[in-house]
Amino acid sequence: MAYPDLDSASAKLHQRGRASIPDGISRGLALIRPHPIYVESGQGAWVTDVDGRRYLDANNNFTSIILGHANPAVTEAVTKQLSKGTAFAMGTEAEIELAELLCERVPSIERVRFCNSGTEAVMGAIKAARAFTGRPMIAKIEGAYHGTYDHAETSLGATPSNWGTEDAPTPVLYADGTPASVADEVAIIPFNNSSAARSIVDRNGERLAAVLIDTMPSRVGLPLIDTEFLRTVFASAHAVGALVIMDEVISFRLGIAGNQGRLEVEPDLTALAKIIGGGFPVGAVGGRADVMEVHAGQVDVRPRLPAGGTFSANPVTMVAGLACMQQLTEASFQRLDEVGQRIRSGLTDAFSRIGVDWQVTGHGSLFRIHPHGRPVRSYREAHLSDDEALAMDFLQKRLLERGVYLPGYGLGCMNLSTSDSDVTHLVDAVADAIVAVV
Numbered sequence: 001m002a003y004p005d006l007d008s009a010s011a012k013l014h015q016r017g018r019a020s021i022p023d024g025i026s027r028g029l030a031l032i033r034p035h036p037i038y039v040e041s042g043q044g045a046w047v048t049d050v051d052g053r054r055y056l057d058a059n060n061n062f063t064s065i066i067l068g069h070a071n072p073a074v075t076e077a078v079t080k081q082l083s084k085g086t087a088f089a090m091g092t093e094a095e096i097e098l099a100e101l102l103c104e105r106v107p108s109i110e111r112v113r114f115c116n117s118g119t120e121a122v123m124g125a126i127k128a129a130r131a132f133t134g135r136p137m138i139a140k141i142e143g144a145y146h147g148t149y150d151h152a153e154t155s156l157g158a159t160p161s162n163w164g165t166e167d168a169p170t171p172v173l174y175a176d177g178t179p180a181s182v183a184d185e186v187a188i189i190p191f192n193n194s195s196a197a198r199s200i201v202d203r204n205g206e207r208l209a210a211v212l213i214d215t216m217p218s219r220v221g222l223p224l225i226d227t228e229f230l231r232t233v234f235a236s237a238h239a240v241g242a243l244v245i246m247d248e249v250i251s252f253r254l255g256i257a258g259n260q261g262r263l264e265v266e267p268d269l270t271a272l273a274k275i276i277g278g279g280f281p282v283g284a285v286g287g288r289a290d291v292m293e294v295h296a297g298q299v300d301v302r303p304r305l306p307a308g309g310t311f312s313a314n315p316v317t318m319v320a321g322l323a324c325m326q327q328l329t330e331a332s333f334q335r336l337d338e339v340g341q342r343i344r345s346g347l348t349d350a351f352s353r354i355g356v357d358w359q360v361t362g363h364g365s366l367f368r369i370h371p372h373g374r375p376v377r378s379y380r381e382a383h384l385s386d387d388e389a390l391a392m393d394f395l396q397k398r399l400l401e402r403g404v405y406l407p408g409y410g411l412g413c414m415n416l417s418t419s420d421s422d423v424t425h426l427v428d429a430v431a432d433a434i435v436a437v438v
Ligand SMILES: Cc1ncc(COP(=O)(O)O)c(C=O)c1O
Pocket: 062, 116, 117, 118, 119, 120, 122, 145, 146, 147, 148, 214, 218, 247, 248, 249, 250, 273, 274, 282
């Protein structure tokens, strides 16, 4: 099928949307030019657009859908809650139930506070680390995405023209208008570079509240983390009295206790979101009880870190998250690993069969396609040239024509409804699309 043309319902919606929404769509990554695709519905592993075209969903709302679209148990739990009311200025039992499930599953999480997004969770974790340590600064990984809080997005878009030296990367402000002072409060660590990590943390020691790390950062190329680097980050942060914040907003889908369970580490704080909301907006900060105490006040004494949030822990999200998480067992993660592994090895075979120097990285249900053969261990190695970025844009369109949705930068993510024939469909579509691209 051809990409939806100018007469399509998607093109018409885009035209209409542009009159009320800049670019006609509220999320940057959902924008595809000349017009994005608007979805009508999703079921299991597939979505249907407003023109009735069907696509295998190889993204799952940027990794937030893990069971499949319109999961019956989640739908039932939410429907029941809708008739009881959706948001209250008082607590609900559902909030405690989801918090208990997270505390039971993840050894490092002794207490949890809910919010509404991964951006808020990362911001909340940073503020908790600052409140606990009394220090202003964080260190984060070059190129890693953690949502849109000023400090957390530093060096997200670093380029060869501004990223500085490998051993001491320059903090690069992301959005226009970000206060220049933010760069003084963020140190940048290159992924998988232990000696640089050690010296950057040491250099900023007394000012450092936390090191923020995603152990499988998608924008860094979805590389595997070196054990020595991981150990260095934890040891050097703790040696200077800083906390380790693990961003598991995506990587929580890698195991029953997230990627921290797989890697056998216990961060001081963890930022969660995506799958724990069962398809609804969610975020959470979890961690050590003594650190999380910054949220607790006493009569007449306000907490060290006051935190609000009109819709934080709303019962619709909480029951959806619970209904989703309760269905996830060890066997679910084994199945996701198997699906991901079949995709990664199928793509690797296809690349060599076609004779292109492409590669795929990732683990579990996550994969990322790279239009080059350079090793991918850090942001600088994964960074695409203009031509490579263009090739990925073409790939996205050619895949849509072949019934697969994958975002423009090639991050793939499958849900538990993915069948073996869906895997074959995906691998065949990518192989066919690459032939068209190259
Ligand atoms: C690793 C990571 N952290 C944080 C976020 C921000 O989450 P949200 O989009 O829910 O604000 C994202 C979003 O994709 C993410 O990938």
